[in-house]
Amino acid sequence: MNSTPPFQAEIAGIGSYLPEKILTNFDLQDKIDTDDEWIRQRTGIEERRIASKEESSSVLAAHAARKALTSAGIEAGDVDLIIVATSTPDVLFPATACFVQQQLEASRAVAFDITAVCSGFVFALSVAEQYLKTGKYETALVIGSEVNSRIVNWQDRTTCILFGDGAGAMVLKRTQNPERRGVLSTHIHSDGSRSDLIRVPGGIGRTGVNSQAVENGEYFIHMSGNATYKIAVQKLEEVSREALTYNGFSTDDVDVVVPHQANRRIIDAAGERLNIASDKVFSNIYKYGNTSAASIPIALAEAYESGVIKKGNLVLLMVVGSGLTWGAGLIRW
Ligand code: UT7
DSSP: OOOOOSSEEEEEEEEEEOOSEEEEHHHHHTTSSOOHHHHHHHHOOOEEEEOOTTOOHHHHHHHHHHHHHHHHTOOGGGOOEEEEEOSSOSSSSSOHHHHHHHHHTOTTOEEEEEOOGGGHHHHHHHHHHHHHHTTSOSEEEEEEEEEGGGTSOTTOTTTTTTBOEEEEEEEEEEEOOTTOOEEEEEEEEEOGGGTTSEEOOOOSTTTOSOHHHHHTTTTSOEEOHHHHHHHHHHHHHHHHHHHHHHTTOOGGGOSEEEEOOSOHHHHHHHHHHTTOOGGGBOOOHHHHOBOGGGHHHHHHHHHHHTTSSOTTOEEEEEEEETTTEEEEEEEEO
16 A cells, blocks of 8 residues: 655646548558458557658647646646657657757756657656655656657558557646545556567667668567567556555546557457456547557547546556556546
């Protein structure tokens, strides 16, 4: 059981941004050997969003962040900390978070990125949680933003059907509220021995800027879908139980689950293993596909804005991604 920290990390605001361009399963079936029915049955995805040329991860992130700041009633100049979770940074460096800071004119904030791929938002939330709960910072902006369309091999039907672009952002405030509203706890894990499951093998450190690596498709996502699928369901259950036990809750106490939107079947299987009713498990994967680090904050924003998440609800986040990384978070909204 968790002892009460001096401060809480309350959710002050949330927002998301999705590029306008929609790519449907039917559009894909015109280009590669796949079909709408296969994609829908195996993944639950019907369409995904594709960023325009001008929209990099920082641009999507800044749009989502402005919405989150507006919903929190907070000025960008009051933000102390910006963390961007992304595996599609604008450039190798500086950090995408620095570009976001510049675009928002959040001049006071310290800004850095986190790479935990699909798990990135929960990892970033975990870092922000520590800074707020210890009293170091007062206002944090945690963002997940991805332009997966730039690292997808559009000829590889086993991966290109899955991914989409988008961004979601959350504003957290340090408070001392007796109801303990806010992030109750986060639980994050890594296992580098499973790094082969999902990866972009091309890099700077290993290969240098290498046209052969580009030709070999090493800058695209490579994934062992089936093996990832099996381990994903297991890790989601495991880490969700860890978060609940840590806080003295059972699965019955959960009001809404907001899982990483990787595959509808993975979400359903994890919900079943946790014995949580399917109507408590939020999914918008049919519209956006897998937006990696952006998927949880996009889903959270939509669940909150549509009234699915209400004040006082116990919300469980769960995620698994490349690394291997996995995590869960419990929020008293
Ligand atoms: O964000 C976290 C990381 N990612 C994930 O969590 C993804 C995890 N994995 C998955 O979601 C699923 O494994 C996939 C959706 C990627 C694949 O679904 P699956 O049910 O595991 O299919 P499979 O890989 O076992 O393939 C079944 C068949 C194969 O044909 P054969 O060998 O049985 O003849 C594939 O070639 O489906 C074929 N296939 C396709 N057919 C039509 C694979 N991709 C496609 C496609 N369209 N796009």
